[in-house]
Amino acid sequence: MIDRRFFLKSSGLALVAGGLLPNVFVKMAGAATTKGKKVLVAIFQRGAVDGLNVVVPYGEQAYYTARPTIAIPRESILDLDGFFGTHPSLASVVPYFKDKSLAFVHAVGSPDATRSHFDAQDFMESGTPGVKTTEDGFLSRAVALKKSASPFRAVALGSALPRILSGNSNALAMTNIAQFGVRGAVPGFESMYKDAFEASRVLKSADPTKLQPENGAVYPTNPLGNSLKQIAQLIKSNIGLEVAFTDVGGWDTHAGEGGAQGQLANNLRQFSDAIAAFTRDLGSRMGDVVLVTMSEFGRTVRENGNRGTDHGHANFMMIVGGGVKGGKVYGKWPGLTDLYENRDLAITTDFRDIFAELLTKQLGIASLKSVFPNYDPKVRGVLA
Amino acid sequence: MKRLALPLVALLLTTGLSPHPKLTEQQRAVHVLNRLAFGPRPGDVDKVLKDGIDVWIDQQLHPDAIPDRAVEARLQNMPTLQMSNGAIMDTYYKPLVQARRARKAEDATADTPELKEMRQKGREVVEDLVAQRIIRAAESDRQLNEVMVDFWFNHFNVFIGKGPDRFMLTSYERDTIRPRIWGHFEDLLTATAKSPAMLFYLDNARSHSGALNENYAREIMELHTLGVDAGYTQKDVTELARVFTGWTIDQRDGTFIFRPRLHDSGEKTVLGVHFRAGGGMEEGERMIHILAHHPATAHHIALQLCQRLVSDDPPKALVDRVAKKFLATDGDLRESVRAIITSPEFWDPKQYRAKMKSPFEYVISAVRAVNATVDNPLPIARALQQIGEPLYGAQPPTGYSDRGDVWINTGALMNRLNFAVALANNQLPGVRASVADPKATALELGAPEFQRQ
Numbered sequence: 001m002i003d004r005r006f007f008l009k010s011s012g013l014a015l016v017a018g019g020l021l022p023n024v025f026v027k028m029a030g031a032a033t034t035k036g037k038k039v040l041v042a043i044f045q046r047g048a049v050d051g052l053n054v055v056v057p058y059g060e061q062a063y064y065t066a067r068p069t070i071a072i073p074r075e076s077i078l079d080l081d082g083f084f085g086t087h088p089s090l091a092s093v094v095p096y097f098k099d100k101s102l103a104f105v106h107a108v109g110s111p112d113a114t115r116s117h118f119d120a121q122d123f124m125e126s127g128t129p130g131v132k133t134t135e136d137g138f139l140s141r142a143v144a145l146k147k148s149a150s151p152f153r154a155v156a157l158g159s160a161l162p163r164i165l166s167g168n169s170n171a172l173a174m175t176n177i178a179q180f181g182v183r184g185a186v187p188g189f190e191s192m193y194k195d196a197f198e199a200s201r202v203l204k205s206a207d208p209t210k211l212q213p214e215n216g217a218v219y220p221t222n223p224l225g226n227s228l229k230q231i232a233q234l235i236k237s238n239i240g241l242e243v244a245f246t247d248v249g250g251w252d253t254h255a256g257e258g259g260a261q262g263q264l265a266n267n268l269r270q271f272s273d274a275i276a277a278f279t280r281d282l283g284s285r286m287g288d289v290v291l292v293t294m295s296e297f298g299r300t301v302r303e304n305g306n307r308g309t310d311h312g313h314a315n316f317m318m319i320v321g322g323g324v325k326g327g328k329v330y331g332k333w334p335g336l337t338d339l340y341e342n343r344d345l346a347i348t349t350d351f352r353d354i355f356a357e358l359l360t361k362q363l364g365i366a367s368l369k370s371v372f373p374n375y376d377p378k379v380r381g382v383l384a
Numbered sequence: 385m386k387r388l389a390l391p392l393v394a395l396l397l398t399t400g401l402s403p404h405p406k407l408t409e410q411q412r413a414v415h416v417l418n419r420l421a422f423g424p425r426p427g428d429v430d431k432v433l434k435d436g437i438d439v440w441i442d443q444q445l446h447p448d449a450i451p452d453r454a455v456e457a458r459l460q461n462m463p464t465l466q467m468s469n470g471a472i473m474d475t476y477y478k479p480l481v482q483a484r485r486a487r488k489a490e491d492a493t494a495d496t497p498e499l500k501e502m503r504q505k506g507r508e509v510v511e512d513l514v515a516q517r518i519i520r521a522a523e524s525d526r527q528l529n530e531v532m533v534d535f536w537f538n539h540f541n542v543f544i545g546k547g548p549d550r551f552m553l554t555s556y557e558r559d560t561i562r563p564r565i566w567g568h569f570e571d572l573l574t575a576t577a578k579s580p581a582m583l584f585y586l587d588n589a590r591s592h593s594g595a596l597n598e599n600y601a602r603e604i605m606e607l608h609t610l611g612v613d614a615g616y617t618q619k620d621v622t623e624l625a626r627v628f629t630g631w632t633i634d635q636r637d638g639t640f641i642f643r644p645r646l647h648d649s650g651e652k653t654v655l656g657v658h659f660r661a662g663g664g665m666e667e668g669e670r671m672i673h674i675l676a677h678h679p680a681t682a683h684h685i686a687l688q689l690c691q692r693l694v695s696d697d698p699p700k701a702l703v704d705r706v707a708k709k710f711l712a713t714d715g716d717l718r719e720s721v722r723a724i725i726t727s728p729e730f731w732d733p734k735q736y737r738a739k740m741k742s743p744f745e746y747v748i749s750a751v752r753a754v755n756a757t758v759d760n761p762l763p764i765a766r767a768l769q770q771i772g773e774p775l776y777g778a779q780p781p782t783g784y785s786d787r788g789d790v791w792i793n794t795g796a797l798m799n800r801l802n803f804a805v806a807l808a809n810n811q812l813p814g815v816r817a818s819v820a821d822p823k824a825t826a827l828e829l830g831a832p833e834f835q836r837q
Contacts, residue, residue, distance in 0.1 A: 159772030305595020
């Protein structure tokens with residue numbers, strides 16, 4: 001299955017990019033710094049990214065049969081383990097997989113059967129698949145279990161507070177940390193909104209925007225790159241950040257999805273390059289950080305009539321950072337012949353298992369009973 | 385776990401005047417101007433009181449009878465607002481495509497001067513579109529009409545950022561949405577189903593026999609009509625997608641066309657309705673009729689209208705009554721809105737200044753409160769972006785939330801305060817406010833009370 005050309009190609013890539021990595025980061029597993037708090041960064045790919053074209057089961061012929069025009073050709077795949085390989089647009093993060101600081105989980109997702117974007121995002125963010133009455137988000141519930149005086153313990157980069165962080169954690173939402181404050185003196189505001197002004201003072205004195213990207217990291221000029229750059233600044237300025245969240249849209253590829261090139265390829269490159277820049281920017285500090293990606297559901301195994309894919313079921317997650325037992329694609333592979341409802345990749349790993357482990361090991365949350373009520377997460381061993 | 389204090393939420397969502405048994409006349413006037421308009425301008429409360437609140441409401445329910453010459457005269461200066469969908473596509477989109485094709489011969493990624501020029505030119509369409517919405521909301525006397533345009537556009541949301549949709553929204557809002565928001569729901573639903581903007585946005589234009597795309601079929605049931613919990617199945621989605629095959633865009637003039645050869649004429653069953661083989665466009669029209677008159681649709685629309693006009697969590701009894709009215713009047717949208725406005729729940733003192741304004745409601749109400757003249761709407765559009773609700777910028781088909789509480793967060797609040805300060809100090813270029821004491825005005829526009837309606 002793996003030919004020589006292939007091997008040369010992928011190892012060559014790892015070598016080149018590996019040479020550019022800050023040394024410390026290569027050894028970062030277990031080498032967390034003591035400078036700051038441990039941080040969990042979550043990215044939501046809204047619109048249901050086509051995970052089968054991101055982490056591609058190129059070793060399975062059924063994949064190519066199901067996708068005559070949009071499959072990623074074998075010669076374009078960046079091999080991971082001889083069976084899975086990534087879309088070529090992930091070239092900037094694959095070296096971290098080779099370094100064993102990045103892992104993928106496949107066939108993972110939320111067990112509810114809905115194919116509604118809205119409901120599926122809602123279930124994932126509330127952490128209670130199938131239960132619509134949950135009022136708060138699971139990351140908020142998790143953060144609220146920990147004591148912290150920092151107004152920046154939980155931050156969402158974006159203009160509205162996302163469901164996943166709404167609730168008792170007093171999470172902040174902002175689009176631009178440089179503009180987080182009120183220009184022009186209006187004394188009365190301060191007594192109206194005490195907490196907000198206190199937060200703005202804390203941020204101003206830490207002045208995170210003076211911290212330029214390090215280690216030669218260049219963030220792509222897109223909204224995700226912009227958000228991750230600012231999250232890195234917040235982490236480096238040690239103002240108590242523990243959970244950061246941001247989201248990125250444009251994945252709902254019902255038509256003209258493209259294969260190795262095209263719509264999805266372009267979006268993935270932006271996505272991958274932003275994460276690679278973040279990882280590189282933080283360098284050794286990445287030992288304190290775990291970044292995880294999620295999306296509400298996957299897409300149909302077979303391409304539709306418009307060279308796109310419709311709403312499906314299981315998807316992939318990416319995890320990178322300190323303590324990640326990387327270089328591995330986790331999850332039991334259900335195969336592409338026995339499909340969920342005869343059309344989708346089946347789920348073999350509940351997304352809550354992954355988050356449970358991240359919350360326990362990364363943020364030190366002892367009991368997850370209130371975070372994931374009525375669910376008993378299984379440890380999948382993605383973190384040391 | 386005694387950490388239940390949520391300072392900002394508590395501060396911004398203090399509910400209305402529960403101890404009082406009834407709103408005063410003054411409060412009633414403020415209430416209608418907050419909920420059925422984009423907030424009062426100086427003098428509006430007195431005017432409504434003088435004309436009579438009920439008279440004002442009745443006028444607002446019949447916007448065509450309200451003269452609106454000043455606003456119409458202003459919009460005359462924006463030529464793209466008068467152009468047909470086909471003309472806009474011919475003038476702005478097709479040359480862009482040609483410039484792109486011409487480029488492909490040499491270098492597929494080059495940004496040629498022709499392309500740059502076409503893109504720049506294309507901004508005229510978007511700027512006019514955004515400008516007319518802001519000017520109408522801020523200055524039109526047909527205020528309830530503008531509130532409902534905001535509601536229905538959002539209900540049938542089309543994202544401006546998807547391909548050529550930025551050139552199709554002018555006609556979509558003007559020809560599809562605006563003429564039908566006081567008529568029967570089925571007409572509005574049909575018009576959106578046949579609109580080039582929607583056909584492109586939810587991919588139905590590309591769905592044909594043997595090349596099915598289920599995007600629109602799912603969203604018409606989930607978002608436009610039945611609601612997600614109405615009990616339809618994946619099989620219903622797929623079958624409905626087959627029903628709508630062949631509903632597409634005529635590339636020659638940018639209008640709707642049904643192409644029988646692209647239609648899947650096989651036998652199908654949707655929501656228990658059977659279609660024999662050999663059918664055509666009438667299948668889709670029949671399904672639209674069925675969906676428009678379904679009790680689940682009545683409930684879904686009633687709930688959303690009540691969320692917009694009354695409360696984030698409207699009383700169930702009210703929603704049920706409005707749904708009943710919707711069904712009894714063949715989906716009459718004027719009567720459905722009237723049923724809400726005349727309900728005791730709408731006038732409950734609990735609802736007085738109790739719902740958080742959306743960014744659009746906030747910004748427009750601030751402009752109105754200081755009686756600002758908007759010569760240049762673009763700083764307003766930019767403010768909307770910063771506060772979190774760029775016009776026409778909702779990417780998912782869900783649109784923006786009808787709930788007010790989703791807009792509460794510290795970052796957005798800061799941006800609201802910054803907008804208040806800039807507006808009160810006349811720092812927005814092309815927006816002239818008549819303000820005597822900028823500090824006091826900024827404070828008023830930034831206060832928690834002004835964030836609510």
